[in-house]
Amino acid sequence: MTSSPAVKTVNARLTAELAVAESQVAAAVRLLDEGSTVPFIARYRKEVTGSLDDGQLRTLEERLTYLRELDARRTAVLASIEEQGKLTDDLRTALLTAETKSRIEDVYLPYKTKRRTKAQIAREAGLEPLADRLLADPTLVPEEVAAGFLADGVADTAAALDGARQIIIERASENAELVGSVRAKFWADGAVRTAPASDAVAASAAAQKFRDYFDFSEPLEKMPSHRVLAVMRGEKEQVLSLTFDGGDDAVYQAMVAQALGIDLSGPGAATAWLATTVRFAWRVKLMVSASVDARIRLRQRAEEDAVAVFARNLKDLLLAAPAGTRTTLGLDPGFRTGVKVAVVDGTGKVLDTCAIFPHQPQRQWDAAKATLAALVARHGVQLIAIGNGTASRETDALATELVTEIRAAGAQAPATAMVSEAGASVYSASAYAAHELPDLDVTLRGAVSIARRLQDPLAELVKIEPKSIGVGQYQHDVTPGTLARSLDAVVEDAVNAVGVDLNTASVPLLARVSGVTDSLAEAIVSHRERTGRFPSRKALLEVPRLGPKAFEQCAGFLRITDGDDPLDASGVHPESYPVVRRILDRAGVTLAELIGDERSLRSLRPAEFADDRFGIPTVTDILAELEKPGRDPRPAFTTATFAAGVEKVSDLKVGMILEGVVTNVAAFGAFVDVGVHQDGLVHVSAMADRYVSDPHEVVKSGQVVRVKVLEVDVDRQRIGLTLRLKDAPPREQGRKSERGGGAAGAPRGDKPHQGQPDKRNTNGGKRTERRNEAPTAGSMAQALRDAGFGR
Template identity: 80%
Template sequence: MTSSLTVRSVNARLAEELAVGEGQVAAAVRLLDEGATVPFIARYRKEVTGSLDDAQLRTLEERLTYLRELDDRRAAVLASIDEQGKLTDDLRAALLAADTKSRVEDIYLPYKPKRRTKAQIAREAGLEPLADRLLADPTVVPEELAAQYLTDGVPDAAAALDGARHILIERAAEDADLVGAVREKFWSDGALRTSPRSEDVAKTPAGQKFRDYFEYSEPLQNMPSHRVLAVMRGEKEEVLSLNFDGGEDEVYLAMVARTLGIDMTSTAPATPWLGTTVRLAWRVKLMVSAAVAARVRLRQRAEEDAVAVFARNLKDLLLAAPAGTRTTLGLDPGFRTGVKVAVVDGTGKVVDTCAIFPHQPQKQWDQAKATLAALVARHGVELIAVGNGTASRETDALAAELIADIAAAGAKAPVKAMVSEAGASVYSASAYAAHELPHLDVTLRGAVSIARRLQDPLAELVKIEPKSIGVGQYQHDVTPGTLARSLDAVVEDAVNAVGVDLNTASVPLLSRVSGVTDTLAEAIVAHREKTGPFRNRTSLLDVPRLGPKAFEQCAGFLRITGGDDPLDASGVHPEAYPVVRRILDRSGVTLAEIIGNERQLRSLEPAEFADDRFGIPTVSDILAELEKPGRDPRPAFSTATFAAGVEKVADLKVGMVLEGVVTNVAAFGAFVDVGVHQDGLVHVSAMADRFVSDPHEVVKSGQVVRVKVVDVDVDRQRIGLSLRLKDTPQRDKATPRRDAGPQRPQQKRTPQREGGRRDNGRRDNGRREKAPSGSMAQALRDAGFGR
């Protein structure tokens, strides 16, 4: 149990880090401790927290966990040292002042119970006075002094000096200030150097994926996350050897000598022996621990960056524009096994399925088109969703021809759109898909998912484990727990930002609503199936095990369209309905008259309706919600139109301007699908007529963009694109050079190629990555073109 003093210090530190008031932090912490969720606090407790937003609250929640764990560890360390009878006032003060877990561990190191060390054995043999005398008086001759400490366990002077050296080395290695200083110096001045584990491995196909790291060095502080995770993947695959170099040894030797009180420049008899002790303390102990700490810190930072990229892309994908409640035909493309077809109505219910075989080897093009035309006519299909996997471009061409034929016949033609298949196979084979679509084959479930993704990406993607959606950067190299926590928070925030239709939502979607657990979600659906659609939010309390606390947390995010109370279709929380009644009474209008009445609502002053419980922020939100009840924060639906006749990389010509869809955003640029089965890369330097530090400033996953083709490498299936449509291409490589093969990098060259697969399920083909360069030509070379 932490003391009140400690709690206040935690709140004060959080307030300082977030640049907000300590009272705001204290209120937020109290709500979190009471079981409130971040979406609920951000949306419905603005008066209490001073309008902290969801991003601030997520940071607060994460840091609160860390600082409480720090307090718990500090308390355990204090108790351990106290039990040993070694807790002094100075030591207690140092521990109470420690502001990181690593600092606490540094201080605790000399007191941490451990197996008997050589230094402990030497102390037990009575050799600590020898070590102290050698430090205090280097004018003595070590061998002569050591002869005075011989015992049965210490047979000669060499053994005595060896024991004394172990004591001094351990003393240096356990000095908290020295360990901390060395660690920070190593991090600030150090570099990571990589090389092939062996010449034989370097020549293998697996080794060649990492060939740009065979002679490579980069400062630790400057190394971007994607390169860190790439070289660590190379090490894991036993291709690369990693060496952490802290810089000049002399600097560290001086730090150790200063800590032990040794003058390395002295000509006294004991100085050579003491100098060797200093060098061993650095080489054997401190350098090793600093390198381990640097590795951990480097990986942790890289993981944080990678998770941030994944989270940002996932949020963009979840909040992509929904096509809405329109009958949709989903096409899951394939060659030999055919194209799987599913038609779903506006609610996502499956109304028809089949398979067609328009492509090789069957080539039943006309029959396939006739089948699709019949489905469109029979069900009134308004949208056609084409999966972007194998045979997608050919299937898209089939859909385009179908649409043209329908339009030529004078009928209203459906609209087609390319849809990401990322994670669709995971959903198809999942237990939930088997429960949801028990009578459908696994392959047909994929077509259903593709259709539903177009209707409502959020509602469909929540059925898939976030990490399987595939919009990350080296996501498979990140600690699973770290990734899961971050992505779960993104999904929760996205779902609650949009709101959920209580009468149509699936169990996975309901389970992401604030305050609703998996068990409660199942209970809500079971109650809905048994008693029929919910008519009002209050009836949620009839659901077994859904009590007042859960109702408070979830009610505002659940929508009921066409129910007993129009407010149930809005984001107004039931607890605030009295405020709406007060607004109606003072305005002399009915709810039907004021909903959507922008002029009247904007003429009202929130302060007039505020009280002790509902302040101006909440009243302002209520007025905004009445203006557009249940507003969807997602953008309007739009689709990209792929260029006719451009179906493969060889069809691309430098200078073409095309429409495409952003499929993934990384630290070095964005990948764009232009309809040729291989995503093109827009390097960060080609995104705007200004310096762009973060590609997310310009684009997001799912966004429709216009790009110019600036480089094509058919042999290696690489496409260079630019968002700057006035850019002049550097050279036409639609017909690649015969000698365009890879070249071995020069020593200490910063590599841009990352081995392995891109994590969205498509081959990265060793695509190069680098920070912005000064010219488009250089940027393209950085991206892997023109070698």
């Protein structure tokens, strides 16, 4: 027997994939296995892992799970084949060197227990020798050879030859090397083709949003995620039919013939029969399985891209600037049902609620304004938060008029801000909202949520299922489990990056803290309500079921202001407090004197305080925390001012320069709310005076930006914008191109945008990049059609 191949361990494979030292991987894996969380490891175990960041650790954690599942499946398959007595050295080698789950399943397929196939029935009828003889000697006459295999269940030569063909087809479909080669070539050379599901469907009004895909084709490898999910949604809604074309059938048939040892050009009498068998093997088995695999792979890649876009936008939204502990009045706009109003104090406690009816059909404008003025005066309102849904601009006009009148009277007027209300209705009807605000009607809970979102977006948004927040790209078309895992990680990282006030945090917020489960979060709040505020982090250990491990994982991310120990308000972990004491002893000052003393702290050398347990990275972080204890990584609070008189799409004019808020960032551009109930698109080619490969390089969700209107389509409620305020509107030929340009069978605007890199242009082997130019109306319209989201 030959020796088994050297198989890489999981840690070795992770080391190669992450391009880091194996010692770093081993340390991170050990910590994860011991129950440590990614935020804890990234923040408080830098010397152990060699300062792997949270992104690297998330990738490591995900791949670790996959590779362990891969090894478990490998072991099970080896055991199954060995139990059958069919495990050869070649099979063992093939399985031990398999690097994907699909490769393992390809190798295992011939040995997997399966229902009786036509090939199996043919073998039972004794037809396998017939198949072997025809494969071995194509000079034989098939009908003559088959005549010797007639028996019970094999009525004639046609039945015998069909059985032999089924056996050969199954051999081809279970040849792991052939299947892998066909799959790879199909993916590299194949394309998706779409058409209307039927002529009747194509003529329906509901199908018009997919009309750009009625005659569409795109290579599998190049198709972007948003188009993949768009055509798959069209198929799901029974508007489109999708086919997967791998290219030239003759090439694949030649691959099948070679794997079976068949010479398709040979002169033998059986050659024609064998060629037909090869064609059947390709068309009936291998092409079908390659198409299924391509569909799965295409969707998986599209989902990964869509999840990455959603995760990036969600992170930006969660880490948006908080307005802080200011008394805030929240307005949840509406027409017929009125505008719901809630006033909350600086801690988010509800002070007052009501409903006003300034808009149609009631039109109680002055009465509504008077009610708001009374609430502002009574509670000292400093901020007015307005939900950005239906009737938002009309409600904003009411608030603006109120603020103007308050200022005219010589009083201090509150500032106004538009707030995304995505997911507010989900929160309002949730069990937690009912528990948190039991005495409020569901509609009024939405106004409370809007007010609190302005005060602290992170603390309020964690109460809502992440996918309901509405900053994704086709998020409802993504596998729920895949989306949930990624978004939960984003929320966890965001919460722990900011830190949580232990004495005010809600159960949902605490449940996102490293090491804190839902039940433990409830126990913490119950203990707080029963015994009063926590005087120190150490007091957490008095909470039932909160043991040393949970304390280790969560303590550094929890903040206590005005507690027994000033360090409890910082990001310094309690385990590191002895290091701070050594620093104080060396500096000869008190903690109160050292905290915030930038000059003194920067004069200290971290290496002087490092030891075997706390290395230089940890000491460096401690000094940074002492310089700005409990610092919030989120930006300063700002608001956008929408232009007066611009309230609907028809109010927009080409050339206008407006202020707006980025609501969503996709692979092809960013959507911006300019206050007209319909987001406009800034295409990636209109973002900067340079090539932009990822819109996130330029903008992020929640950012206030100035944009110029390039195009307005009132009928289809589409708005084209640019961040380059000197851009001229699209030229006339651009509009003509949008109406009818483009090559047949290709989506308009699908070519590289002007100014994007042209890989065919070279200069000494280097890619030439040109400055982005203004997008044409055609490219803008195509990008909008691709988007499939926005309000």
